[in-house]
Structure formats: structure tokens, C-alpha cells
Amino acid sequence: MTVLLELKGVNKSFGALRVAQDVTFDLPEGQALGVIGPNGAGKSTLFNLIGGALPPSSGQIAFDGHDVTRTPASARCRAGVARSFQIPHPFVGMSVFENLLVASSFGESGHTDPEAAAAHILDITGLRHRANRHAGSLTLLERKRLELSRALATGPKLLLLDEIAGGLTEGECHDLVATIKDVQSTGVSIIWIEHIVHALMAVVDRLIVIDFGRIVADGDPATVMAQPEVQEIYMGISVEDAA
């Protein structure tokens, strides 16, 4: 089992506010890891740290055998880390196809045929029929799919998904889960932050719970979800009270 991503004692503070506290975990290659936790727990901060948008205050991050703690986001992407944003950030002035073309041209080592790579991803994610539409004119579901498609077009080894199922209908969510499963089956490792727990549980083979910037539980999804303290933190109620 090769370790793809390794976080060791990662801390991040904004003044007195500590948004990541001693975060330590390994991600084996090919694993799909779910991350849950209340709003403001530091989940998106975790992605900013892994993706390189934020430098940690202390601690180490290694990816694919290299220390990337101080590596900027663009270089991490070229090393194989891709992310989708919680609030979609499409390149609104460009077509869907061009959005992917940026990613396939500049992502991991750059595809030799960026056009073909972009077209191929559009087929996988079901956006081909929207290829030449302006990204600004897409519906919410399409924007979420664009986030996923653009991240995939970089050719990642690790895919970071930030609440990609939020705001979707049951059917849309189901389709998205199927797509993400397909991606995982090609060997891409995934870390997925999600509030829609049943969507998450359908995909991940490990679950981390974060609260106040700390990892409070880590393990098999069903076991983690069954822990009373997780229920308490996550549901915001004490299990005894609920019973």
C-alpha cells in the first residue's frame, strides 16, 4: 500500500482563530475518503491546505513522496492534486469546452492532446452536449458537473471534492454519485467533503470527522457514524436526548 498524501501535525491559525489543529493522517493510493463536520469546522480550510491555496502555519504535507508544504497551488495541481470548489468558480467568459481546455493544457504535466483529453472528460461527466455553451449560462447542476469535469481534466491522482452534491435533487445526486464511482474505479484517489451523508456513504471507504479544526474520528464509515460523540457533534444533539 503506497501512501499518496501525508499530513503531519498540520496547524493553521488566523490570528487567535485556529482553523486546523494538529491534523495528521495518511491517504493510501486509490482510497476514497469522506470528510464530515459541522459548518465552520475547518473542512474547506483542510482543502485549502492540501490544495495549496493556503500555507500551513506549521506541520508538513507530502504528496506522492515529495514535501509540498510550501508548494503553490498551481504546482500542486501539476503534481496531481485537483479540486472542485464549494461555490463553483467557472471561467464564466469561456465555453464549457474551454474551461476544460485550460485544465487539460496546464494540469498535471499537460496533456499531449489537450483537446482530446477535454472532449473525453466531457463524455464521462455527461456535459458533452453543453461543450460550446458559455459557462456563465449553466444551471446549478451543470456548474457542479463543470467543477468536477474541470478538476478531472487536469489528470489528477488525487481529487478533492468540496460539497459537490449540495443543492442537487435526489435524482441528480444519484447520477453524480455514479460518476464519482466511475472516476474512483479508474484509480483516482478521492477526498470528499459532503453534508449529504447518504451520497458520501455510497462512495467512501473511510470517514474522517472534523470539529473545531481537529480530527475527532477516523475509520470505517459505518463504525465512525455509529460513535455517540460523532452523532452528538454532527447532529448537534446528544444521542441520549434523542433516544
Place this chain on the structure above:
Amino acid sequence: MANRILQALLALTILALALAPLWAGRADLRLLMEVLAYLALAQMWNLLAGYTGLISVGQQAWVGLGGYLFFALTILGGVPVFAAFPLAALLTAVLAVPTGWVAFRLQGAYFAIGTWVIAEVYRLVAAQVGALGGGSGISLPVAVAKSIAETRMGREYVMYYIAFALAVIAVAGVWLILRSRWGLALTAIRDSEVAAESVGVNTMRSKFLIYVITAGLTGLTGAFLFFQKLRITPDAAFSVNDWTAFVIFIVVIGGIGTIEGPIIGTILFFALREVAADWGTWYLMGLGALAIAVMLIDKRGLWGAIHARWGLSILPVSRNLPD
């Protein structure tokens, strides 16, 4: 279809401009030179601000430096005019490297003000150079002007074609950059810098390169502008009004972040000036009011709104996926 008509119109305009010495009088040629120089300045500011989001209020630094370097090279260095132009542009770009190193520590509004302050510093430095006339400036010796053509009209023609070349280089250069792989990255940065960075675009390097390139071409334009005027002073060379405020106006009303916007804006700016320049201060107030109105009604500017409404594109830079 509409695009084809517009492209034909553009081609005809270029042809007419290429033949301008045949149909335009001396005063008209002078006006056209100014129009073409402003088009080059506007394309450069648009590439910088519209694509990389670096709102510079200090473009006068490059116009002034280009002008002063040109005068220094020709007067003090005895460099021939046609070698002095590219050399002045190159030296301006070289000076943009340390300048950018300072300016890039600043972000957003701080960057804007910082570039203005830096331009002021250059103006003060220029005023200290006694060999170039200090604060009162210097005129270009007649011999230098005569070196490009013996007759007065001959000089006008040469100068006109320099201006024509400047505008063509600026528009075609921006178009070629935007159609390249790098242009894809610049357009992505325009739309979302954080997303561009996340898909592997080295946004810092792209922005810095654009900063230096636009400084060089703005410097070249500056060299031309003061060669044409035959006289340079620190106040004229480093004028924030002439070389930045008007340029921002042109780009904003024309359509920022599009290649056509600065063209439309330049035409509009000079049309307004020809009509209203006699109104004095009211003319400037009118310009300001118009710019504010455009920003309130549709901040994409004239061409931005037209492009969004009808999908028109005279110089297309988009890449389609064939069916």
C-alpha cells in the same frame, strides 16, 4: 454573418489606414497618429487590467520612460532613430522588472495607488537629469528629426507609418497571445484567478510577464509620442491624465477584457473629443460622467454588452469543440 460584415469592415479600415498618406491631409495624419498611438496604449492597459486584473494607474511611468530613454539614446548616445525605438522599449521592459518586484508586493487598490506613486518617482527622477533639461525638459535636435527624412512631409509619412505599425503590433500581438495556449491561461485568470491557479496555471508568473511585456510596448508608444512631439518635459511625459486616465476611459467604455473593446473605445473617445473639445472643463466632466454611466448601466462596456447580447466577435479568440 454579422461577424463577417464586421471583419470586412475592419479589413477595409486597415486598408484605408495603410493608404492614409494618399487621402489624408497633414492635420488629419497628425490626428490619426494620435488615434493609433492611443489604440496601442489602450490594448496594453486592457491586456494588463482586463486579463490579469492588475489595475495599473501608473502607465505614464512607461510612456515617460520610453520617451526619456529615446531622447537619451538619440541625443546623448547618438543612437540612430530606428535603433533607439526598440532599444527604448527593451530598456523600459527591463526597468519594469524591478518596478514590478516592488509593485507586486501590493494587491488590489494598493497596487493601483502603488503604480501611481512609482510613476511619480520616475517623474521626479527624470526632472533631476540635467543632461536632459531637468524640470524644463529638452527638445530633439533638428538633425535627429531630419535623419528619418529630409522634407517635412516625408517625416510626417514616416511617423505615420510608425504609429500604424505600433497599433498593428498591439492589436495583432494581443490577438495572437489570446489565441495561444498562454492566452487560455490569461482568459482563465481574468474570469477566476483562484480557479486558474487550481488547474495548474502559474498565475503569478503569467501576471508578471504580462506586466513586463505591456510596459515594453507602452514604452515604445511613449518613445514614438515624444519623437512626434520633438520635445519632452517630465510633466508631459509622466502625465497621469494623458497616459492613464484617458486610456482607462477608452477601455472601460469600449469593453474591458475584450480585444474589440479598446478599438471601439478609441474611436468613441476621439469622436467625442473632436465634437466636444471646445467645451473645456465641461468636456472632461462629460467624459467622467459617461464612464460612470457605462459602469452603472453595464460594466462590461459597449463591446462587452454587444458581445453578450448578440454573440458578435470581430477578432475571435474562442476555441470550439467540433461535433
